[in-house]
Amino acid sequence: MIGEFEYVLLTSAAALGDNAYGAAIREQIEDTTGRRCSIGALYTTIDRLESKGLLSTWMGEATAERGGRAKRMVKLTPQGIREAKDFYNAILRVSRNASWAVERRKGIL
Amino acid sequence: MIGEFEYVLLTSAAALGDNAYGAAIREQIEDTTGRRCSIGALYTTIDRLESKGLLSTWMGEATAERGGRAKRMVKLTPQGIREAKDFYNAILRVSRNASWAVERRKGIL
């Protein structure tokens, strides 16, 4: 099973679609979680996920906007999508009868 | 933020209420996740969660059913409940627009 941060990263990369690359993913993570994401946390996790085959990366061109180095683009593999889905479903299944989940459902419905 | 397994353990203990103790929690975890839970994973995590103040434990009496040692009873602290809730909400928030979450919602509604 993937870890929580790995899940957050996969989800954030998926949300960015064709614009998913290191720095943008980092921003996306900070925005959606409200937590700070260090550079180290980001890239070590990207490396790990790539070596596990859950995402693939390649170097894009350095887009020319006032400086900048080439971007490392990211895309989930089918296996990555599968594992993210599994993680999500596992959390939902385990939480089925948890008071906090029930409360929240009531709020939504 | 707590880890995924810590979340599973807290949730399982919560589900068992007054019957929450090591071995029962382990069974609960195996049932709800479908994954195997080793003894080591269980108790090291209980220890950690206790030292972080997310749950408290005490020794109960040895119930007399064909042998058996005293049980280590477990109960979430208010802080434990809070952290579990935070974890759950964080996953839901991050997943808001993920394809796998959307698919699943459609299935439910």
Added chain:
DNA sequence: GAAAATATTCTGCAAAGCAGACTTAGCGTC
């Protein structure tokens, strides 16, 4: 008093998460 049952303790290792200094590289300008 030995076997069987129930449950926990202990110890070591593997995987995931976190932090930030350092480096690379293009752009603009003078």
Added chain:
DNA sequence: GACGCTAAGTCTGCTTTGCAGAATATTTTC
């Protein structure tokens, strides 16, 4: 054509979580 500015990624070391199972404790039953 060197220098500073900006955007982005590499590298390295450490901490926290997760995993495994052998060993041990305690109680019942025969």
